[in-house]
Amino acid sequence: MTKLYIHSTDPELAARMKPGVYEKIVARRNEISQFIEGALADTGEITLEIGCGHGHFLVSYGKDNSTEECVGIDVNRGRIFKGRRKIERAGLKNVHFMECDSMEFLALLPNRIKIRNTWVLYPDPWPKKRHLKNRIIQGAFLEALACKTKKGGQLYIRSDYEPYIDWSQELIDQSDKWTSGENLIWPEDISTVFQELTNNRHFSLTAELNPIEKAH
Ligand SMILES: C[S@@+](CC[C@H](N)C(=O)[O-])C[C@H]1O[C@@H](n2cnc3c(N)ncnc32)[C@H](O)[C@@H]1O
Numbered sequence: 001m002t003k004l005y006i007h008s009t010d011p012e013l014a015a016r017m018k019p020g021v022y023e024k025i026v027a028r029r030n031e032i033s034q035f036i037e038g039a040l041a042d043t044g045e046i047t048l049e050i051g052c053g054h055g056h057f058l059v060s061y062g063k064d065n066s067t068e069e070c071v072g073i074d075v076n077r078g079r080i081f082k083g084r085r086k087i088e089r090a091g092l093k094n095v096h097f098m099e100c101d102s103m104e105f106l107a108l109l110p111n112r113i114k115i116r117n118t119w120v121l122y123p124d125p126w127p128k129k130r131h132l133k134n135r136i137i138q139g140a141f142l143e144a145l146a147c148k149t150k151k152g153g154q155l156y157i158r159s160d161y162e163p164y165i166d167w168s169q170e171l172i173d174q175s176d177k178w179t180s181g182e183n184l185i186w187p188e189d190i191s192t193v194f195q196e197l198t199n200n201r202h203f204s205l206t207a208e209l210n211p212i213e214k215a216h
Pocket of ligand 1: 050051052053054073074075076079100101102103120121122123124136192193194195
């Protein structure tokens with residue numbers, strides 16, 4: 001299922017897909033759009049977590065910040081299912097979990113909804129060179145996220161794998177849209193499952209959306 005997300009719906013690519021795959025992608029995207037239009041019908045601003053896993057962070061964050069509409073996305077259906085159970089048990093109305101890929105979500109998010117802050121916590125490190133393209137943080141991702149983020153919006157990235165933070169830092173430095181935080185301020189001290197699995201080993205990075213284009 002995960003593979004579907006990385007395929008484009010570009011008709012030329014679709015022509016090369018196995019029969020039925022293109023239709024599945026379109027159906028899946030319609031489902032995501034319907035979810036957004038339903039759950040976020042009256043919402044103009046969201047807090048976003050990408051790769052939310054079982055939702056530990058966002059459920060806790062949503063409880064502490066009940067006036068914010070929070071959306072967690074992950075490509076792993078089982079994890080989203082568990083996250084939704086947590087929301088139900090906690091009776092939270094301001095937290096939503098969606099099975100969705102990061103780039104797909106940004107493409108489908110309507111312009112009427114702006115992203116306040118984005119959290120990317122313990123993203124899969126993909127350490128091998130040939131797998132770098134699978135990392136969530138990419139130049140195109142930073143561009144797409146910037147287009148949907150409100151002025152002054154922040155991006156928070158945390159990982160136990162330092163090269164991932166270096167990689168993200170480099171991409172942020174190259175970006176016209178983001179400036180990395182000079183003095184790191186990490187506003188929410190909420191641990192995640194992977195943070196606990198790594199005995200709280202972490203390297204963090206924050207970036208702010210530029211009000212104007214950065215001069216290089
Ligand atoms: C290492 S886990 C971390 C989960 C959680 N943030 C934590 O710290 O416990 C990384 C998560 O990112 C999800 N993921 C990977 N690529 C993604 C993508 N392109 N879009 C959304 N989620 C993605 C994976 O399915 C996985 O649940």
